[in-house]
Amino acid sequence: MELVTKKKLALIAGRANFELAEEVAEQLGVPLVDSNCSEFANGELHCKLGMSVRGSDVFIIQSHTATDEMSVNDAIMEHLIMVDAARRGSAKRITVVMPFYGYGRQDRKSEGREPITARLVADMFGAAGAQRLMSVDLHSGQIQGFFNGPVDHLVAMPVLVDYMRGLGDDLVVVSPDAGRVKVAERYSNMLHADLAIIHKRRLKGEKNQVEARDVIGDVAGRTCVLIDDMIDTAGTIVAAAEQLAEKGASRILAAATHGVFSGPAIDRLKNSPIEKIVVTNTLPLPPEKQLDKIEVLSVANIIADAIDAVFEDTSVSEIFGGQNQS
Structure with missing residues (x-):
């Protein structure tokens, strides 16, 4: 038996910067998968993906920022929960797209007894099931080494x-x-x-x-x-x-x-x-x-081009002429 499979791209967005995700989806010409994110009465978050992502190349977009509805920590937790939902939904590959990387400034110990929280965030996304990370203008390039997998560092x-x-x-x-x-x-x-x-x-x-x-x-x-x-x-x-x-x-x-x-x-x-x-x-x-x-x-076209390159297995750095590597 011979089976010819088709690659499927699934784009999912959290609530922290939904307008940017809509722009990216429009640039790519794909619909956004409804994440159905909400809170329980006690403040716990819940997400249920609105369609099957089995075998899909999934990209989950969320800016780590506070809004009127959520804190920075809520935005990160919502992002992690969406990753877990995609993993348990049998996604083929999961890429987390962070236009703004939360805790990115806590990338080193400047004084004694301090955490390196940027590394902790990367570890959490790896544990949740993310295989690839994409972000725009990280506070420092060394954050790319915190994630145990490919990192696409985009620049504005x-x-x-x-x-x-x-x-x-x-x-x-x-x-x-x-x-x-x-x-x-x-x-x-x-x-x-x-x-x-x-x-x-x-x-x-x-x-x-x-x-x-x-x-x-x-x-x-x-x-x-x-x-x-x-x-x-x-x-x-x-x-x-x-x-x-x-x-x-x-x-x-x-x-x-x-x-x-x-x-x-x-x-x-x-x-x-x-x-x-x-x-x-x-x-x-x-x-x-x-x-x-x-x-x-808007950086929607930059993010869309990078997502398209990852999906098509072509070079992301060529989009920026290598300027994103230094």
Whole structure:
């Protein structure tokens, strides 16, 4: 007996960033499988997949973020439960798609008796049954080594670079701290722009406390774009922008993949010298966090292209010209 099988792609989404999942499904031309996620009266989560995934190549999309309906931890737990449901439904392969990787900043021990929670998250998804992981602009590349399986590290650079090309020729790409210099350098090379660096130090033992120090590079009278992977409380970005304003920058913009915008971020950005903040839709932007100076770009096509490449067993890094590997 000879059996010729067909590959089937199944796309499932959690509730944390359903709009992005819908965009990805539209780009791929496939329907979203209903995950039927809900809570019991005591707060426990439950999911029941709306169709058979037996023998399918399953991609489960969930951003690890807090919304009005759930916490970050709820979003991660919902993601894990959907993975378990797909595994027990006899999926052939399960890829977890995390546009934003929860706990990604806890990727090392900076002080004694601290956890490495980014590794714990990877371990949990492996235990749940995920065989492959896909994420956009991880906080650090070493997270790829935390998951015991293939990791597709996507970058939002093509989307952000396309936007920045319209900002004129006299452009300076600015790294808000020494840790982001490599990323800022890649942007400056692609844009044929100059590079500047904000030298700063973080106050030891104080969360979200940043002291900006000085600007290395020529920014006077020029358009400056601050590049970072995320904007959380906006302390780093605003302190850097104030330094650029003091040094005479004519225009100051900020570009980041993940717009977390927690705590005092919106007020800080509203009152900052930053003219425009450009982020992507890896995280949803609720109405209360929307400002006229915040612009959201979509990464749905990048995620869709990567999913298609994995499904077709072709190269993901070729989509980015290898820029996602450094």
